[in-house]
Amino acid sequence: MKLQLPANINLPKFSTVKFYILPVASLFGIIFVIRTVIAGSVPAPVAPPVVEPARPPYASFVAGSGIIESISENIAIASPLAGVIKEVYVKAGDPIEAGQALFSLDDRDVKAELEVREAQVERAQAQVQDAETQLSLYQGVNDPRAIMKGEMLKRESILAIARASVAEAESQANATKTTLERMTVRSPINGRVLQSKARVGEFAPAQVMTNPLMVVGTVSPLAVRVDVDENDAWRVERGKPAQGILRGNTEIQFPMTFVRFEPYVIPKRSLTGESTERVDTRVLQVIYSFDKNDLPIFVGQLVDVYIESSK
């Protein structure tokens, strides 16, 4: 139906140009809205990890963190005597054999004492000789009436005493020699010097030290001491294989074989680098071993460990 107003009724006038301002403004408004909505719906870019995190190689496993140590465990070399270090024969990293001298202490006083002791041995020996001569003079007398019986016995005992003092002086000299020997510290094992803090001129106390003078150990094969949280400890099974993954480069992975459990569950230290480290929980330590071969791995490094588990 077409409607038309009568000609004598006039609607108010309006300008077409002005009218278009509003739809155009509205259109622009809608464009702004769409723009804002699109700009706001962009998700944040995903920052990739700098190094890919370690991924477990097994379907079911127990995770632990491990520290690499020598299979002999790291031996903190102690000095049997206190003294000033005179000479260090090895450097950190040197291969060593059992019995090889590592470092020696200042032994001038002991050497001087040894000279005294040796002189004492000589003096005692001279006394023995003197006593022997005296006794043989007495024994050379043929007429028994010329010498009193007591006199004869006295000479014999003088000789016996002199011989005893030789033995005494000799053992004293030997004791000093042993002391001298103990002033050179020797390696107890075949292996490698892992750390050396012994420096010529420093004092080596004969006691347990937090920073040992020297650490030695066997580096082939290497061992990994794995900390497993006490809550997961029941899932670790004897003899199961494990995979070690080096921190910082997850491509360095190596299979490890079970060695033993550390039978005593110890409090874990959270390694914050502070002097007073916090105890949070107890951990079961499991020892694993692996062949170092050409892997760029050093004793003391931290590794992520996955132990296969069927539980």
Added chain:
Amino acid sequence: MYLIALKMLIGNKGKFFAMIFGVALTSLIITQQSSIFVGLMSRTVGFIFDTPLPDLWVMDPKVQFVDDIKPMQDTKLLQVRGVQGVEWAVPLYKGSIRARLANGTFQTCNVIGLDDSTLVGGPPTMAIGKVSDLRLADSVIVDEAAANGKLAKPGPTPQSPKTPLKVGDLLELNDNRAVVVGIARTTRTFQSQPVVYTTYSRAMRFAPRERKLLSFILAKVQPGQDFTTVARRINAQTGLAAYTGPQLKGLTIRYFMKNTGIPINFGIAVGLGFFVGVAIVGQTFYSFITDNMRYLGILKAMGAKNNVLFSMIVVQTFLVGALGSGIGMGIASLTSIISKNSELAFYMPWQIPVVTVLATTLITLLTTIFSLWKVIRLEPGIVFRG
């Protein structure tokens, strides 16, 4: 016929503009207030938004929202790693540490400690430097807004301008030396604190002494595994809560909705906007119809049926609605574009324009129904009385 309706409408300039102004004002208020509300709410989860890499966030089950840190023991990380279906898990520290500025003022910073070896959870975009620079000694990465604002170096006098923090500058975090090695672009957070990224072990050093410091464990689920299944397994084996990113966002937003006055405040503003719209538009349109009774009466006298008149009115009201809401929402969007780099929290997902359009439709519908009654009762004879 519709042309007559348009001529009637536009010819009455004053009323026409008043109605458009009313609708525009309503849609401006609704759009702007709800966008600011959504913007504020999304800021509470800005940190989760910036960290999309992990599939699961593992934390103490008593955590209420993302800034509510309840630290865990370090060994929990190993336990989570041992859960079946977890591809990898890394620690994350999140906490507040005070930074001391050169002029002696203190600024609380949000320190994020990333896993030392992988640096998972790093800032999404770097303005200067790279995330791997965190391997350098004492290094930290600072967010861009803080580097130019809250952590900027103050001038010699309080009036002189601040110098922005640059790469190589020093910061003092809890009496520890920290070197800025990069500037990151991060999403603003609710508290607008400077964000300082560093490594986990360094964050341990910066953080005040506490027995437990592990805030979150970020975990990736093995491909092919269901997130919720793995999350449930983590919960069963370790007693910790595991949420996906969206779940943690939901948790955080629900906390703010429930425990702050923000939703009520904005709800009142939006409601008022709606009623202002109804009042202005309804009243103006009613008087507009009264003004035009003459023409409508003529049409009715000429034999136009009621439904013809209705459709004319519907065209009029919906034209007003369309023009007004377009202009109103446009102004709201324009303010967001202009204030892009300010502190204004403005975030407009597509739902907001849709809701605004629905609201303006509702206003126009109410107005139409209001006016219809008058038209139905209109007697054609009115033309001849005046």
